[in-house]
Amino acid sequence: MSAAEPPGDGDHQLLVLVDPLARRSDGESVRIAKDVLSAGADAKICFADGPEEFARALARRGSRRPVVVGDDRALLRAVTQLHRERELTGSTLALIPVGAPRSLGLAHALGVPRGAVAAARTALDGTPRRLDLLVDDSDGVVLADLRVPAPAPDGGPHPTGVTAVWDTCRTLITSLVRPAPAPPAPSAPAGSHRLRVEADGVLLTDLDRPVTGLAMAPRGDGGPADVVIHTVSGETVTTRAKAVTVSGPDFRYRADIQSAGPVRTRTWTVRTSAWGLVLPAPPEE
Template sequence: MHKDATRGRTEVSDHDQLLVVIDPVARRLDGESVRIVKDVLCAAAEAKICLPAGNEEFARAIARRGSRRLVVVGDDRALLRAVGLMYRDHRQNGPGERALSLVPVGAVQAVELARSLGVPTGAVAAARTVLDGVVRRLDLLVDDSGGVVVGDLRIPAIPGTVGAASAAAPPSVWSACRSLVRTLVRPAPPGAPVPTQRLRVEADGVMLTDLDRPVAGVSLRSHDGRAEVVVRTAEGDRLTADAVTVTVSGADFRYRADTVVGGPVRTRTWTVRPGAWGLMLPPS
């Protein structure tokens, strides 16, 4: 559903023409913050307000944004959807200079990624950044299925997989997901066996670890055009590398890309795309 909110301007620059896409979760959880954001933006710019009912309408709104500057009002999941859609558009139609603006709305834990990127989490401050901020070009980690990672990617071992990866029948998808989430948010109690899995990790073609050496976890993060790779072994060693392309393979494994759990997969390759997207941030 769309609604135009204009102030009767006869001449408006591209910078002042906004498409404000308000995620339905934000509208449901914090309608007051959403109202404040709309008031601030519509008072200072020509803003087209879009209220998608779900992910499909969200995607259509972004695809049809035209020359308007995109503003997403929502949590980290809404941010990741928008970045993924804009990256796919970048691949199809060539790079564009337009940046994404974000107004974080959601529970504290649901906007941690936005905060880590430097976006103000207050409704008024974030809306002012939309209007007066500066664009910062940021890297992406892009996998071979088209998925994107803005912040951290982690591959933890799932509890119950100590030792060989093929020791038992695989758990159900639901139980595996629950185990993965527990592993990501709560450390193992002292004295508990360290879960491991057998993975091959290659950084720019150089093998960091092979299937004969169980690992307790793998993490990736893009920075300055490279991926920072950390492999934690069962013995407590920490293997590190900087690379453009990282390939992980082995028995079925799951991973957490920002807030999204992916897999199971047998192999996955992530590649750094330097400056692949722009985010509006407060002036330094």
């Protein structure tokens, strides 16, 4: 990791963390952002060679405000680290979105300006806003969007030929030497889950009511999150809740841009005003 600390003419003290992928994907935008920030602040520029150096630089930021130059994954990496260090509440981040357009959807959904110049000026002169997020029981964070999508159909090939014969023989021998297992619970229809979903202790749907998807998102107003469940029968269940627990057979979920699982149970809880992001100042009335 290399670092430079030119004098700035502003009152800000910034730690500018340049994600390595940003340098490779759009070095010109990185240079522009660095120049704008250095001209307006006492900016320490850190070019991290990988996630470990990125994390070490963030941990050693001192009193400097972190500015992340990178895509959605770089932002999530910074928020997750600060959360796990239990320093997220007292921190405020800024983001200069640099990367492929498809990797910046979260940044733009949060209100970060498009373009290196506009985002850098916002990092210098914008307004810190406290935002809600979701925290799960494995210490993961969700900034904007949680989904339990419908499972993909099993497209794996069926055994054929010798393999099929051997599997048949093995099943027959096994059945002769031990009792047959209890019949399995009925499986969910294709493209659906059998899940139990509780919101603030209230049962919304149980295993006998398969669902095709679930979504949960913090509203950002300090209140409960929006929860939407689609059932296999075509019904849509909506509510607002501070905590949602999903349990049942193994399921996967998507937290912002990251896929996780399979898990048997997971609880997500709203943390209000849990993190700070510098955004454009609201227009004057």
